[in-house]
Amino acid sequence: MSPKRGVAPLRRTAIVRATIRCLARDGYTGLTMKKVAREAGVSQGILHYYFADKRAILVAALETVTADLDRRVAAAQARGGKDAKERLQALVAACLRLAVEERAFWIVFVEFWGEMMHDRRLREINAALYERMRRLIGAVVVQGVRAGTFRRTDGRRAAAVILGLVDGVSLQLAFDATAFSVAEATRFCTDAVMRYLAREVP
Amino acid sequence: MSPKRGVAPLRRTAIVRATIRCLARDGYTGLTMKKVAREAGVSQGILHYYFADKRAILVAALETVTADLDRRVAAAQARGGKDAKERLQALVAACLRLAVEERAFWIVFVEFWGEMMHDRRLREINAALYERMRRLIGAVVVQGVRAGTFRRTDGRRAAAVILGLVDGVSLQLAFDATAFSVAEATRFCTDAVMRYLAREVP
DNA sequence: CTTTCTTGATTGGCCGACCAATTATCTTTG
DNA sequence: CAAAGATAATTGGTCGGCCAATCAAGAAAG
Structure with missing residues (x-):
């Protein structure tokens, strides 16, 4: 009836996806093995x-969401082309869109934060994600600085x-x-970012 | 042994304070009536x-934390004097300090968010808090705009x-x-805010 | 002697984890 | 190539434990 050999990854992802849906509906508090299985x-x-x-399972859910975020950010980067300004705008837009289009994903993040606060291993996973995002944004900023599009500034700080x-x-x-x-939101966020990185007025 | 008449408020706050401590230690998932009582x-x-x-109890914990935040913000506002720029800087500094000095308080917020995501009443409480904060910040921005310290901008957007x-x-x-x-963090946040509101725009 | 406050034990329910048994698939062997 | 293991995947039920909420009864204050 059910497939067996070699389908482990499929089943696994099915469970993770179900977990994300459950998490979005009832939160981590209301997350039970029974519900997920059902x-x-x-x-x-x-x-x-x-x-x-x-x-x-919670970690797996976060990993899935994170991977999707990475994919979207990478796509936005590609869409933005070579120009640092456009890449940054695309990145901001992609992240903000995620907050409403994939609300479930955002909820996973928030639920994860709650658990993370009192679990070191979870905290490390999150810290790695944020470090990665900062590095990525920082790189774009530095690129813009080198190209003369942005004012001279520390990439790390700007990224934060x-x-x-x-x-x-x-x-x-x-x-x-x-x-x-x-x-x-996208409009006034990109506006704020651009003002923040704008070259000094002579 | 224990006081009786008219001490309800005292006992109540004792419970809420204990809840905040428990929440910071074990999160909402690990929050049990037994632990709080103990x-x-x-x-x-x-x-x-x-x-x-x-x-x-969770709502009461949030209310306590919120009240403390309000108090700190009000104090910062007063310390900042009349100047919009200084008031805004003081406000930013006060909020950021809260994140490390009163880590427990911040954890309460995060835990609350997790529960809020799937509970309308909690969501409304949070929405009211954010609206209040936006209004408060917006007022300072508008004040600065009127005084000519900041560029002309929409207070509501700037506040967000x-x-x-x-x-x-x-x-x-x-x-x-x-x-x-x-x-x-305080340094580069205030820097970013000031650049965002600065009059001279390239 | 009434009201307010407090206790600690009880209860019914549910949860995460575990496990023995079963089925499907792959691999080996005659 | 078919029978016979071996292995991987899946099931449903069970179990000990803990939890939120309830309650009857008692203690302190008015």
Whole structure:
């Protein structure tokens, strides 16, 4: 009836996807093995075949979401072409769009943060993700500085600022979609970033 | 042994404070009535005398944290004097300091967000808080615009940007204190805000 | 002697983890 | 190539434990 050999990855991803849906619906508090199994259309027992425990499933969910974020950012980078300004704008737009288009993904992040706060291993995973994002943004900034598009500035600091801004505004979007629209948010975020990186006025 | 009449508020705050400590240690997932009671040095039963259920305790914890944030922000505003620029700088500094000095408070926020994502009433409470913060920041911005300190801009949008920036950078601080220091963060956040609001635009 | 506050034990339910048994697939062997 | 293991995948049920909420009863204050 069900496929067997060599389909482990398929089943695994099915479970992870179901987990993300459950997480978005009920949060980590309301996340039970039973619900996940039901959502994925598998038996409860199998969850512990693919994952050591509940935390491992949460980590897998974050990894999936992270991979998707990376993919979107990379796509945005590519779309932005060679120009640092355009690449940065595309990056900001991609991140903000994620906050509303893939609301479930953002929820996974927030739920993960909650657990992370009191679990060192989870914290390390998150720290690595943020470091990666800062490095990526920093690289674009440095590229722009070299090209003379942006003012001379420390890439690392600028990256922290830009990432913080995008994160913070995304949160506001995810929390309360009525406050302002994505389009609006994208506009004033890119505006802020460009002002921040603009060359000094003579 | 224990005081009785009219001490309800005292006991209540003792419970809430214990809840905040527990929340910071084990998160909302690991928050149990037993632990809170033990931490507060009271019996389990009393928790349901002061609070309808677990969620009500979480709400109370957020209210306490929020009140503290408001107090700090108000103090910063007063310290900043009349000058819009200084007031804004003081505000940013106060928020960022909270992320490390009162780490427990910040954790309460994150835990609350996790629960909020799938609970409308909690979401409304949070939305009100953010709206209040935006209004407050917006007012300072408008004041600066009127005084000619800042460029002409929409107070509401600027407030969302500034709040987002502070939130996002605070998160990075709370998540991984080794990434950069508070002093550093404060410096480049205020720098970013000032550039964003600066009159001379290229 | 009434009201307010407090206790600690109880209860019903659910959860994560574990496991023995079963089925499907692959591999080896005659 | 077919029978016979060997291995991988899957199931459903079980179990000990813990949790939130309830409650009857008691203690302190008015």
